[in-house]
Amino acid sequence: MDSFLFGRLTFDDIAIFNVFRDFSMNELVASGAGWLEVLAAVGVVGLLTYYRVWGVFWREWLCSQDHKKIGIMYMVIGFVMMARGVAEGVVMRAHLATALDGGILAPQHFAELFSTHGTIMIFFVAMPFIAGFMNFLIPLQIGARDMAFPLMNLISLGLTAAGAMMLLVSLVVGQFETGGWAAYPPFTGKAFQPGVGPDYWIWAIVVSGFGSMLSGINFAVTIYKMRAPGMTYMRMPVFCWTALCTAILLTFAMPPLTVAALMQALDRYLDFHFFTNDRGGNMMNYANLFWMFGHPEVYILILPAYGIFSELTATYSAKTLYGYASLVLATMCIAVMSFTVWVHHFFTMGNSATVNVAFGIATMLIAIPTGVKMYVWLATLWRGRVRLTVPMIYLGGFMVLFVLGGLSGIILANPTINYQVHNSQFIVAHFHNVILPGVVFAVLAGVHMWFPKAFGFRLEERPAKISAVLWIVGFSVTFLPLYFVGLLGYPRRSASYSDATFEPYMIVTALGSLIILAAFVTFASVFWFSWRNRAALAVPLGDPWDGRTLEWATPAPVPEYNFPVIPEVASREAFAVEKAAGRPYVAPDEYEDIHLPAPSAVGFMICVAAGVFSFAMVWWMWWLAALALLAIPTILVVRSFSPDRHIIIPAAQVKAETQAWMRAIDEARGVTRDEELTNANRGYARTDLQEAA
Amino acid sequence: MSEADTKLHPGLNLGPSHGEAHEEAEVVLFGFWVFLMSDLITFGLVFATFATMLSPMSIAGGPGPAEVIDLTSIAMQTTLLLLSTMTFGFASIAMKYEDGRGRIALWLAVTALLGAGFVALEVKDFIHMASIGAAPSRSGYLSALWSLVGLHGLHVTVGIVFVGVMIAQIFALGLTNQVKSRLLRLALYWHFLDIVWVGIMSGVFLAGALSA
Numbered sequence: 001m002d003s004f005l006f007g008r009l010t011f012d013d014i015a016i017f018n019v020f021r022d023f024s025m026n027e028l029v030a031s032g033a034g035w036l037e038v039l040a041a042v043g044v045v046g047l048l049t050y051y052r053v054w055g056v057f058w059r060e061w062l063c064s065q066d067h068k069k070i071g072i073m074y075m076v077i078g079f080v081m082m083a084r085g086v087a088e089g090v091v092m093r094a095h096l097a098t099a100l101d102g103g104i105l106a107p108q109h110f111a112e113l114f115s116t117h118g119t120i121m122i123f124f125v126a127m128p129f130i131a132g133f134m135n136f137l138i139p140l141q142i143g144a145r146d147m148a149f150p151l152m153n154l155i156s157l158g159l160t161a162a163g164a165m166m167l168l169v170s171l172v173v174g175q176f177e178t179g180g181w182a183a184y185p186p187f188t189g190k191a192f193q194p195g196v197g198p199d200y201w202i203w204a205i206v207v208s209g210f211g212s213m214l215s216g217i218n219f220a221v222t223i224y225k226m227r228a229p230g231m232t233y234m235r236m237p238v239f240c241w242t243a244l245c246t247a248i249l250l251t252f253a254m255p256p257l258t259v260a261a262l263m264q265a266l267d268r269y270l271d272f273h274f275f276t277n278d279r280g281g282n283m284m285n286y287a288n289l290f291w292m293f294g295h296p297e298v299y300i301l302i303l304p305a306y307g308i309f310s311e312l313t314a315t316y317s318a319k320t321l322y323g324y325a326s327l328v329l330a331t332m333c334i335a336v337m338s339f340t341v342w343v344h345h346f347f348t349m350g351n352s353a354t355v356n357v358a359f360g361i362a363t364m365l366i367a368i369p370t371g372v373k374m375y376v377w378l379a380t381l382w383r384g385r386v387r388l389t390v391p392m393i394y395l396g397g398f399m400v401l402f403v404l405g406g407l408s409g410i411i412l413a414n415p416t417i418n419y420q421v422h423n424s425q426f427i428v429a430h431f432h433n434v435i436l437p438g439v440v441f442a443v444l445a446g447v448h449m450w451f452p453k454a455f456g457f458r459l460e461e462r463p464a465k466i467s468a469v470l471w472i473v474g475f476s477v478t479f480l481p482l483y484f485v486g487l488l489g490y491p492r493r494s495a496s497y498s499d500a501t502f503e504p505y506m507i508v509t510a511l512g513s514l515i516i517l518a519a520f521v522t523f524a525s526v527f528w529f530s531w532r533n534r535a536a537l538a539v540p541l542g543d544p545w546d547g548r549t550l551e552w553a554t555p556a557p558v559p560e561y562n563f564p565v566i567p568e569v570a571s572r573e574a575f576a577v578e579k580a581a582g583r584p585y586v587a588p589d590e591y592e593d594i595h596l597p598a599p600s601a602v603g604f605m606i607c608v609a610a611g612v613f614s615f616a617m618v619w620w621m622w623w624l625a626a627l628a629l630l631a632i633p634t635i636l637v638v639r640s641f642s643p644d645r646h647i648i649i650p651a652a653q654v655k656a657e658t659q660a661w662m663r664a665i666d667e668a669r670g671v672t673r674d675e676e677l678t679n680a681n682r683g684y685a686r687t688d689l690q691e692a693a
Numbered sequence: 694m695s696e697a698d699t700k701l702h703p704g705l706n707l708g709p710s711h712g713e714a715h716e717e718a719e720v721v722l723f724g725f726w727v728f729l730m731s732d733l734i735t736f737g738l739v740f741a742t743f744a745t746m747l748s749p750m751s752i753a754g755g756p757g758p759a760e761v762i763d764l765t766s767i768a769m770q771t772t773l774l775l776l777s778t779m780t781f782g783f784a785s786i787a788m789k790y791e792d793g794r795g796r797i798a799l800w801l802a803v804t805a806l807l808g809a810g811f812v813a814l815e816v817k818d819f820i821h822m823a824s825i826g827a828a829p830s831r832s833g834y835l836s837a838l839w840s841l842v843g844l845h846g847l848h849v850t851v852g853i854v855f856v857g858v859m860i861a862q863i864f865a866l867g868l869t870n871q872v873k874s875r876l877l878r879l880a881l882y883w884h885f886l887d888i889v890w891v892g893i894m895s896g897v898f899l900a901g902a903l904s905a
């Protein structure tokens with residue numbers, strides 16, 4: 001049946017035609033989503049062609065080694081995938097609202113939905129968002145021109161994109177697995193799921209996971225080795241500290257995932273017996289390997305979010321961050337402890353009571369450094385010059401809701417209670433409660449805060465405020481009731497229920513998910529409104545919020561070379577200190593030619609090769625898989641024979657640009673904090689000191 | 694002590710005559726160390742998995758350590774690999790003291806040959822195992838054994854290809870700073886694999902033979 005050319009792929013596998021084969025509500029939703037995706041892809045290609053921007057897109061984005069652009073591309077991947085993730089969440093909620101003794105979707109379809117939703121949200125929304133922020137901010141905050149390994153950075157992006165592609169393709173060709181985002185064997189093994197679903201998961205995870213590991217190395221080395229003169233560790237912005245800890249987690253926590261996924265691949269492809277039921281396989285090895293990644297993963301996501309919240313707390317209350325040292329220490333504690341608690345994900349799977357107790361206590365201990373952070377943020381707000389801007393609204397939502405999520409985590413850390421609520425909706429409530437207000441709110445707040453830095457104009461406040469409130473309300477209505485549903489005994493990942501008690505709750509949470517959908521759409525519309533009004537919102541001078549760290553001491557958008565000369569740092573929150581001393585923006589005495597890495601197609605080529613390899617492996621097109629796999633080292637080896645190419649930005653150009661910017665600052669009227677949301681804000685903040693004078 | 698004399702990174706530094714190469718090498722070498730740490734985690738996890746797969750339940754009635762371990766072959770493999778790490782050391786020293794491309798390339802070629810000998814013996818063992826019914830699909834224990842040893846063998850094979858590429862680069866590009874820095878990284882990689890092998894040899898083969 002398998003053909004040499006197409007492996008096990010046949011015409012019948014093209015899932016978007018299923019609706020013509022079997023016309024039902026279920027297929028309408030499934031194929032409809034597939035068609036939407038195809039249309040969206042065609043639309044993007046059409047738009048790029050219509051505006052004739054392929055050349056620019058190729059040269060200035062896909063091939064760019066500029067860390068800022070790479071960061072922005074990560075964010076774009078995150079947003080695109082988030083659109084699908086949110087839509088799936090709403091569809092699942094809609095199904096569950098009707099699922100008393102049935103529901104609009106087939107159980108198999110529901111299972112695919114929570115599997116793709118979870119996989120997408122964790123690996124292709126949250127991870128790219130975090131990687132995006134780290135790429136954009138780290139070199140700017142430590143006063144560097146670029147990452148330590150710009151080309152490897154581009155390759156990491158390509159691998160992430162290739163993995164995301166696999167999830168998009170699985171909606172159109174074939175189907176996804178039904179074993180959740182953790183893809184536990186033996187259920188995802190060959191015996192139970194002989195189809196392509198688990199293979200899509202495996203290769204998406206292996207490819208993107210390898211990319212994440214490489215970016216972890218890149219971030220860590222950048223922070224260790226590329227800091228500007230004077231930027232000692234204890235002068236680094238807090239975001240860089242959280243990024244450093246995250247980078248270390250990425251380097252050490254991604255291998256367990258890759259190993260687990262590859263062992264599963266060996267089981268499925270070559271009949272190995274790591275995790276099978278028969279012939280000496282042991283599924284507990286998978287549980288351990290997966291969660292040795294899985295638990296640190298939640299800190300990979302939340303630590304940079306803490307970093308973002310720390311930066312915005314200080315900025316929007318115009319105060320030095322209270323207790324910097326304790327925040328740094330708490331971050332390091334959390335990073336280390338995150339490796340010591342993984343067993344709390346399977347208390348019920350046959351460990352001895354002693355083991356469970358040890359891991360339960362270890363888990364609860366993490367609450368201590370986390371609590372430290374909460375107090376640090378509160379103390380920073382205390383008597384600060386607080387402005388209720390969009391990021392601060394998210395901060396408010398975060399502080400209240402995240403504490404709730406953390407408390408439910410402590411409850412879960414108690415093995416005896418865990419036995420009761422394990423795999424119930426209580427868990428669903430808990431992890432959405434930490435991920436949404438923790439990670440997603442931080443990302444949305446951070447986008448609002450740093451968008452002007454990246455693009456040169458502010459985002460419209462009013463729709464963004466509406467969106468922020470909708471997110472907070474939507475989250476609460478959708479997920480807080482699930483704590484009760486869980487306590488009432490409704491299991492997680494269950495496609496239908498027979499107890500009518502659950503129905504009202506399910507309807508409420510379905511309505512809540514619509515509020516979240518509205519929040520997402522509103523948020524997307526903010527970009528549109530702001531783009532239309534970009535002239536009035538422009539902040540070319542670069543410091544719209546009275547920022548405190550180095551990135552704000554540059555024009556907006558930041559020039560490709562970041563800094564005309566590498567800055568020298570003499571203090572923590574260097575830019576704020578200089579402003580307070582009345583001498584920010586000192587023109588450099590001398591300018592030099594700046595060398596930057598030239599655009600390179602290597603990242604894109606590796607992305608294509610990795611994508612083709614994954615797809616070919618899923619469908620058993622061995623010849624294609626071998627070719628694509630071979631292409632990767634070939635590309636790298638060929639490239640290694642050609643010397644690194646550079647572009648040179650002449651000193652004269654740097655000088656002219658810098659001086660023009662300095663002149664504009666001299667002429668500008670600084671805006672006071674009360675005016676920062678008005679169109680008077682051109683990005684030159686008048687400090688409180690100047691205001692007082 | 695002048696700046697050029699300070700060690701900038703762990704491992705073989707290129708010495709005072711290479712001031713600039715030194716500086717450039719620092720960041721990439723440090724990055725490569727971090728990568729090796731990450732790779733060590735990978736090996737550690739596969740090793741740990743193997744360790745959990747020694748029970749009769751995982752052997753599942755199939756061939757156990759007594760049937761599959763051939764210590765003579767392991768001794769030969771170990772000898773070849775340890776020798777190859779020494780010859781790579783000679784290549785590094787030739788580079789440090791600027792003994793010319795020919796000398797470096799010669800030692801690299803010897804290293805690659807020794808490595809190839811190692812891989813050949815390993816493959817021979819694998820073929821033998823398959824022939825006596827000890828294929829990886831037979832049991833969890835064998836799956837883990839093949840994976841761990843195979844993972845290391847795969848690394849060595851990649852290393853051999855790398856050595857070939859570097860010999861080509863030495864002649865095509867000359868001993869530029871970049872080529873030297875790549876050779877330093879390749880050296881780290883090669884010695885690292887040696888250390889991992891010592892772990893596998895003692896933890897898997899010696900311990901297995903003793904317990905069998």
Ligand code: HEM
Pocket residue numbers: 085086088089090092093114115117118119121122125126179180181182428432435436440478491492493494513516
């Ligand atoms: C935006 C609104 C969201 C809605 C309406 C939503 C809804 C859901 C639903 C209904 C489930 C299935 C629960 C079950 O199986 O009983 C689920 C699972 C999950 N969600 Fe969400 N979710 C949302 C956002 C997010 C976000 C932002 C993340 C992470 C970044 C996330 C991560 C997950 C994960 C990891 C699972 C578990 C999948 C599994 O069971 O394997 N979700 N979500």
Ligand SMILES: [Cu+2]
Pocket residue numbers: 294295298341342344345
């Ligand atoms: Cu955990």
